[in-house]
Structures are given as C-alpha cells and as structure tokens.
Amino acid sequence: MYIGIDLGGTNIAVGLVDKKGKIIQKASTPTLRHRHWSEIIRDMVILTHKVTAAADKNLADIKVVGIGIPGNIDNENGIVVRAANLNMVNVPIAEEFRKYIDIPVNLENDANAAAYGEYFMQDPHRDNFLMVTLGTGVGGGIVIKGKIFRGFNGAGGEIGHHVIHEGGEKCACGRLGCYEAYASVTALINQTKKKMALCSDSLMHQWAQQNGAINGFTAFDCARQGDTAAIEVRDKYITYVSEGIVNLINIFQPETVVIGGGISFEGETLLAPIREFVKKHEFNKQEPRTQIEVAKLFNDAGIVGAAMSAKKQKFL
Amino acid sequence: MYIGIDLGGTNIAVGLVDKKGKIIQKASTPTLRHRHWSEIIRDMVILTHKVTAAADKNLADIKVVGIGIPGNIDNENGIVVRAANLNMVNVPIAEEFRKYIDIPVNLENDANAAAYGEYFMQDPHRDNFLMVTLGTGVGGGIVIKGKIFRGFNGAGGEIGHHVIHEGGEKCACGRLGCYEAYASVTALINQTKKKMALCSDSLMHQWAQQNGAINGFTAFDCARQGDTAAIEVRDKYITYVSEGIVNLINIFQPETVVIGGGISFEGETLLAPIREFVKKHEFNKQEPRTQIEVAKLFNDAGIVGAAMSAKKQKFL
Numbered sequence: 205m206y207i208g209i210d211l212g213g214t215n216i217a218v219g220l221v222d223k224k225g226k227i228i229q230k231a232s233t234p235t236l237r238h239r240h241w242s243e244i245i246r247d248m249v250i251l252t253h254k255v256t257a258a259a260d261k262n263l264a265d266i267k268v269v270g271i272g273i274p275g276n277i278d279n280e281n282g283i284v285v286r287a288a289n290l291n292m293v294n295v296p297i298a299e300e301f302r303k304y305i306d307i308p309v310n311l312e313n314d315a316n317a318a319a320y321g322e323y324f325m326q327d328p329h330r331d332n333f334l335m336v337t338l339g340t341g342v343g344g345g346i347v348i349k350g351k352i353f354r355g356f357n358g359a360g361g362e363i364g365h366h367v368i369h370e371g372g373e374k375c376a377c378g379r380l381g382c383y384e385a386y387a388s389v390t391a392l393i394n395q396t397k398k399k400m401a402l403c404s405d406s407l408m409h410q411w412a413q414q415n416g417a418i419n420g421f422t423a424f425d426c427a428r429q430g431d432t433a434a435i436e437v438r439d440k441y442i443t444y445v446s447e448g449i450v451n452l453i454n455i456f457q458p459e460t461v462v463i464g465g466g467i468s469f470e471g472e473t474l475l476a477p478i479r480e481f482v483k484k485h486e487f488n489k490q491e492p493r494t495q496i497e498v499a500k501l502f503n504d505a506g507i508v509g510a511a512m513s514a515k516k517q518k519f520l
Numbered sequence: 521m522y523i524g525i526d527l528g529g530t531n532i533a534v535g536l537v538d539k540k541g542k543i544i545q546k547a548s549t550p551t552l553r554h555r556h557w558s559e560i561i562r563d564m565v566i567l568t569h570k571v572t573a574a575a576d577k578n579l580a581d582i583k584v585v586g587i588g589i590p591g592n593i594d595n596e597n598g599i600v601v602r603a604a605n606l607n608m609v610n611v612p613i614a615e616e617f618r619k620y621i622d623i624p625v626n627l628e629n630d631a632n633a634a635a636y637g638e639y640f641m642q643d644p645h646r647d648n649f650l651m652v653t654l655g656t657g658v659g660g661g662i663v664i665k666g667k668i669f670r671g672f673n674g675a676g677g678e679i680g681h682h683v684i685h686e687g688g689e690k691c692a693c694g695r696l697g698c699y700e701a702y703a704s705v706t707a708l709i710n711q712t713k714k715k716m717a718l719c720s721d722s723l724m725h726q727w728a729q730q731n732g733a734i735n736g737f738t739a740f741d742c743a744r745q746g747d748t749a750a751i752e753v754r755d756k757y758i759t760y761v762s763e764g765i766v767n768l769i770n771i772f773q774p775e776t777v778v779i780g781g782g783i784s785f786e787g788e789t790l791l792a793p794i795r796e797f798v799k800k801h802e803f804n805k806q807e808p809r810t811q812i813e814v815a816k817l818f819n820d821a822g823i824v825g826a827a828m829s830a831k832k833q834k835f836l
Contacts, residue, residue, distance in 0.1 A: 214570035276806065285806065331672040348664070356648040356771025359804040366767035369686045370702075370760070377803050379766070386686075444686070452694070455771070457671025487693050488593065488675040489599065 205261060207252050207269040207307075208504075210314065211238055213289040216244065218251035220259050220266075220506035223515070225324050229255040229505055246347050249304040258373035268308045270346030270514025271297060272317030272506045276359055277310055285358075314506055316352045316361060319345020321509025322462050330459035332451055335499070336363065338445065338465035341376065342384040346456065347476035354514060365389070368447050372507050383451075386444035389420040389467055392437075396423045399437045407431035420467050428473075442474065453494050454487045464499035471498055523568050523585040524624075524827030526630065529553055529605040532560065534567035535823035536575050536582075539831070541640050543820055545571040557611050565620040584624045586830025587613060588633030588822045590599055592675055595627055601674075626830035630822055632668045632677060635661020637825025638778050638815050646775040650814070652679065652767055654761065654781035657692065658700040662772065668829060680704070684763050699767075702760035705783055706735040708753075712739045715753045722749035738831050744789075758790065762797035769810050770803045779816035787814060 205228070210217040212235060219230040220349065231251045235244060236244065248271070256263060275287025282298025284290075312320070319335035323460060326333070333347040342364030346353040354360050364384035372381030373391070385391055396418055400408050408424040412418045426434035428502050448488035479496050486493070501508055521544070526533040528551060535546035547567045551560060564587070572579060591603025598614020600606075614625035628636070635651035642649070649663040656679030662669040670676050680700035681693050688697030689707070701707055712734055716724050723742040728734045739757065742750035765777060783790065795812050802809070817824055 276804075289556045313637050334674075348669070353664070356646070356775040356810075357804070357808050358808075359806070360648075360771065360773035362770040365770040365803045366682065367684055367763050369697075370688075370763055371685050372686075381685075445682050447686055452771075454678040454681040455676065457673055457676035459672040485695050487678045487681045488592075488673070488676070491672075492673050494672075501649050 205217075205259075205265045205267065206511035206515050207255070207266055208507035208509070208514070209248055209252075209269065209271040209512060210317070211248070211271060211273050211290070212237070212314070213243070213274065216247055216251065217503075218248060219254055219509055219511065221256040221503070221508060221511035225321070225508045225512050229259045230504075230507060231255050231258070235290070237290050240301060241290070241292055244290070245300045246304070248301060252305060254369040263307065264307055266307050266460030268310060268319070268364065268514045269301065269305070270310045270312060270510035270512070271301075272312050272314040272510040273297070275316045277311045278387075279354075279358065282309055282311055284311065289386060308514075312352065312510055312513050313354070313358075313361075315344040316354065317344035317509035317513060318464065318505040319462075319509065320347060320352055320513040321501050321505035321507070322464065323347040324454060324508060324512045325501055326460065332456060332458040333462070334456055334458040335462045335464055336449065336452070337499075338387060338389060339464065339466045340390055342388045344449075346458075350516075363448070363452060366445075366448070367453065368444070368451065373452050374387055380417075386484060387441070387448055389465065391444075392420050392467070393418055394442050395441055399423075399433050402404065403433040406433035408434050424467075424470055426472065426519045432460050439477070441480065442477045445474075446478045446485075448477060449496070450482055453482060457488065458494055459492075460495045460497060460499050462499050464502070464505065468498040474498070521575075521581045521583065522827040522831050523571070523582055524823035524825070524830070525564055525568075525585065525587040525588060526633070526822030526826060527551070527560070527564070527589050527606070528630070529683050531588065532563055533570055533819075533823055534564060535827065536577065537819070537824060537827035541637070541824045541828050543823060543825065545575045546820075546823060547571050548576070548609065550734075551606070553606050553784040557606070557608055557613075558616060559614045561613060562620070564617065568621060578611055579623065580820060582623050582764065584626060584830045585621070586616065586626045586628060586633070586811060586826035586828070587617075588826040589613070590630045593627045593629055595674060595803060596668075598627055600627065624830075628668065628826055628829050629661075629670070629674070629677070631659035632661040632670065633781065633825035633829055634817075634821040635778075635825065636668055636829040637817050637821035637823070639663040640824065640828045642776065642819055643690060648772060648774040648776070649776050650772055650774040651778045651780055652765065652768070653815075654703055654705060654779065654783045656704060656706055658704045658764075662774075666832075667828040679764070682764070683768065684760070684767065686711055690755070699764040702739050703757070703764055705800040707760075708736050708739065708783070709734055711757055712753050714747050715739075723747035724750055740783075740786055740789060755793070758775065758793045759797065762792075762794045762801075765812070766798055766801045769798060773804065774810055776811045778813050778815050780818070784814040790814070
C-alpha cells in the first residue's frame with residue numbers, strides 16, 4: 205500500500221492507495237496555511253494514521269509516502285525549496301515527516317503529481333503524456349516514457365507561462381501575453397466581465413444575479429441558451445485554449461493530452477471544438493496523431509499521482 | 521569509426537567520425553533533389569567509400585551509419601515517412617543503403633541530429649539540452665538525459681511552430697503568429713524590408729546596394745554603424761527571438777540553450793540582450809538557471825550528430 209498526500213493551499217488530503225492506483229481510504233483537514241510548517245506536517249501524519257487504521261492496515265503495510273506540493277521541490281533531498289502560497293522556503297518536509305513515521309518519503313510538484321495520476325490511470329498507459337490544467341492559473345505536467353519531466357533544475361513544465369500573444373494581457377508572472385493570461389479560468393472570468401460590460405442585454409447579467417457571482421461557467425451556460433455575447437466569449441476562450449494546446453502538441457507530440465480543472469466538466473462542449481482546431485492547425489498532418497481527452501480523476505489526481513510517482517520514484 | 525551523413529536539399533555531406541565526434545574526413549556532392557531517391561542513396565554510398573579510403577580505413581572499421589534527413593522518420597524501420605523537399609514518401613533508405621554496404625543504418629531528423637551533435641560536443645555534457653536554429657525557418661532539437669526527444673510519433677520538437685503572437689504574421693505552416701514567422705532569418709529580412717520602405721534615408725538602403733541584396737546581416741551591420749532604423753529592427757528581432765526562448769525555458773528548463781543558424785555568428789551582439797531578457801522574464805528566478813550559448817559546430821553539426829546519435833541509438 206502507498207500513501208498519497210495532496211498538500212494544497214486550502215486542504216491537506218491524504219489517501220491510502222493500492223498498487224493499481226485505487227484510493228482505499230481518504231481523509232482531509234484544512235491546511236490553515238499561515239501556521240508553522242511543522243504543524244502542517246503533524247496533520248499529515250495524523251491523517252496517515254487515520255486512513256491506515258480505517259482500512260484495517262498497519263504502517264508496516266505502507267511502502268512509501270508521496271507528497272504533492274504547490275512549489276519547487278528538491279526531490280533528492282526531500283526539501284521544499286519554495287512554496288509561495290504555503291510560506292515555505294527550504295523546508296525539510298521528508299525529514300520532519302519521518303520523525304513520526306519512518307517510511308520513505310517522495311516529494312513532487314503538485315501539478316506534476318496530478319499529471320502523473322491521470323497518466324497512471326490511463327488504460328493502456330501512453331508513451332508520452334501531457335496534462336493541461338485550466339484553473340486559477342494554467343498548470344501542467346509532462347510524462348515522457350513513463351517518467352515525470354522536470355527539467356534540469358526541477359522547475360520545468362511551466363506550460364502556462366509561454367507567451368501566446370506577445371505584448372498582450374498582463375500575467376501574474378510579470379510577462380505580457382502568457383497562455384495563463386488567456387486560458388485560465390481567471391482569464392475566462394475577465395473575458396466574461398468585459399463582454400458583459402459591453403452587452404447590457406446579455407443573459408449573462410441575469411445568470412450572474414441568479415448564481416450570486418460570475419464564474420467560469422457563466423459564458424458556457426448562457427451560450428447553451430443561445431446568448432450571442434456568451435457564445436462569443438465561450439468560442440474565443442476555446443480558441444485561446446486550443447492555440448496553446450497546438451503549441452504544446454507541436455513541441456511534444458504527446459500520445460495523449462488530458463485537460464483538467466473545473467472547466468473540463470464541460471466535456472464535449474470544450475473538447476469537440478478543441479479537437480477540430482487542433483486537427484486543422486497542428487504541424488504534423490500524418491497519423492498517428494495526439495488524442496485529446498478530459499481528466500478522469502479530478503480532485504483525486506493529486507493523491508493518486510503523489511502515491512504512484514513515489515512508488516516508481518522515476519523522473520526525467 | 522562512424523559515418524555521419526547530412527542529407528540536405530542542396531548537398532549530401534558525408535563524414536568519417538571518430539568516437540569522440542571528431543570528423544576525420546568529409547566529402548560532399550550536390551543532392552540534385554529532383555532525381556530518384558535511389559540515385560541519391562547511391563551517391564551516399566560512393567561518398568562513404570571515398571571518405572573511408574581517404575582516411576586509410578576499411579568499411580570493416582565502420583560500426584554504424586547515421587543519416588540526418590529533413591523530414592519525418594520511422595527510425596525503427598529505417599524509413600523516411602515524408603521529406604517534402606526531397607520528394608520522399610515512405611522511402612526505405614536503410615534497406616537500400618545496406619544493399620551496397622551492409623552496416624547498421626540509423627535515421628534521424630536533421631534538426632534533431634544537429635542538436636545532438638552540438639549536445640555531444642559540449643564539455644561537459646549537459647543534462648537537458650535545447651537547440652534553437654534560426655535559419656530559413658526556426659528548427660530545433662531537444663536532448664533529455666542524453667537522448668533525443670522525438671515525441672510518440674517521431675514528429676515532436678517543432679519549436680518553430682508555437683504561436684507567440686496569436687492572429688499575427690502568417691507562417692509557412694498555415695497558422696498565424698508562429699515563432700518561425702518572427703524569429704527566422706526569413707522573418708528578419710521581411711522586418712528589415714518593411715522598415716526600409718518606411719525610412720528612405722536609412723543606411724540599410726546603401727548597405728543593400730553595396731552587398732547586392734538584403735539579408736539577415738543588413739540590420740545588424742547597419743545598427744553597428746549607429747543607424748536608428750537598423751537598431752530598431754535588430755532590437756525588435758532580438759526581442760522576438762528572446763520571447764520564444766523564454767517560452768521554451770519555462771517549459772523545458774534545459775541546462776543549456778544553444779542558438780544556431782547563420783545569425784548566431786553575431787555572437788555576443790545577439791547573446792547579451794537575449795540573456796538579459798531571459799533573466800528578467802523567465803518564470804524561475806532561482807539558481808541554477810539555464811545557460812545560453814551560440815552553436816559551435818555550424819555546418820558540421822549534422823554530420824557529427826547523425827554519426828554520434830547512431831552510435832548511441834538512443835532516443836525518447
């Protein structure tokens with residue numbers, strides 16, 4: 205058995221995972237990210253005991269603990285180099301965890317872990333695999349020949365931070381025109397708001413009132429009801445998402461691209477136009493070509509990926 | 521000993537290469553690309569005999585033949601799937617070559633081979649390595665943990681075909697705004713011509729008359745002489761090149777990026793502003809960071825890379 209821990213800015217989620225990637229038990233607790241890191245690790249330990257006991261297992265049954273963390277990792281030494289949202293700088297997480305439970309600990313960047321989880325649960329496994337997560341930002345992970353690709357310094361895979369519109373929208377990273385500034389849900393919400401300001405008769409105003417806020421589904425929902433402004437927002441957003449996906453396909457030629465994040469719940473509404481755009485615009489026009497799918501594990505991807513990548517302990 | 525063959529649209533270049541990547545002998549002949557592929561292969565065979573004899577060696581001394589080809593390769597079966605400039609579709613190059621000389625043959629895409637050559641000659645070897653070639657187009661190759669990265673179908677690494685300006689300049693691939701449409705020498709020449717049309721008093725007009733044509737050095741040369749219009753063209757071009765390099769660094773975090781192609785003869789004139797731009801704009805702000813250099817092998821990279829990647833026969 206394996207423990208997979210998804211350490212997020214909001215929650216700590218811990219799962220007991222079998223060798224096939226199935227979650228046997230899981231439990232979570234708020235991260236309370238402003239407290240000292242040693243307290244966060246103690247909660248990880250408590251949850252590890254909890255899920256193990258709930259499954260009638262012992263700590264001796266656990267081979268390795270994998271922890272997915274939103275930041276830069278020194279995998280070799282089990283150190284979080286920097287995790288801005290958690291106020292962690294050079295934190296020896298592995299060492300601290302093992303003071304309580306002496307089992308090997310493997311750290312992984314959270315986006316890489318989630319990508320590995322989605323990769324691992326594909327049947328059959330795919331040779332090269334790319335995950336694009338459309339969330340508050342645009343994250344991603346790359347699996348090449350079954351190994352997580354991390355770059356020479358562990359900071360690779362920042363697919364959200366490639367400029368698709370030079371001199372364009374300001375990105376949180378400081379550059380102008382990053383993919384994230386066009387294809388994240390944050391960007392979609394901005395695009396929705398801008399259009400609403402121009403179209404006072406759009407159904408989106410009504411929708412926002414009924415739902416209490418504008419979110420990533422505002423344009424998609426109203427487009428389904430035929431609202432012209434909403435259709436324009438949705439279609440333009442999907443074009444932005446697609447441009448970045450074609451870029452990544454031209455560079456990586458992965459066997460599969462998986463799209464994750466809340467917006468992936470839109471399923472075929474999102475996938476069908478992306479597939480059409482990619483087919484038309486990608487550089488390679490010969491079979492075999494990349495398949496595009498939506499994520500399957502959603503919130504469990506981090507737990508499964510942290511556990512299964514720790515099991516393999518393989519990265520490029 | 522190894523044979524490296526660089527099959528281009530203009531010339532066939534064949535080299536006898538030692539295990540350290542040093543070219544012992546080389547010879548070339550025009551490709552005459554409109555003739556039948558069997559004649560092209562026969563010339564490769566003749567040149568292989570020629571360089572081997574010139575070095576007082578026998579065919580028995582040659583362990584493997586590597587051929588770099590501008591197209592899609594089926595490496596496993598030794599077939600050129602498609603090489604548009606050579607009118608080759610599903611050509612069994614390896615089999616045909618071995619009718620004359622029965623030595624293992626390894627095919628590689630020419631850009632990948634050149635990148636591998638530059639990688640191989642780095643001292644010490646770098647963990648992750650990326651080459652960007654600024655030529656008629658923008659090509660490139662990626663070496664990860666010493667292996668050429670090719671994508672699941674062999675068509676990966678098309679770094680020139682990622683959009684950096686959505687809806688922008690038309691690219692030869694059909695998309696709008698590709699890196700190639702801004703950072704290739706072809707693009708630089710277009711940028712130079714546009715500026716010259718607007719600035720009739722620019723020194724670039726005089727330069728073009730003296731040199732018989734506008735080329736990739738027009739703006740760089742005139743900028744060195746203080747011509748304002750030329751400085752603007754040069755600096756904007758370097759910004760385009762840099763944007764793409766930051767994109768690729770954010771995605772790959774290679775230990776080294778090497779810039780090749782004729783424009784790389786500009787050396788520090790090109791490198792210094794690129795390094796400054798990258799330092800300012802790249803996502804990762806912590807050491808260690810990517811080093812940026814110019815290519816060292818120039819025209820020999822294809823021969824050396826074809827030979828040395830065939831020696832290793834390793835790819836991802």
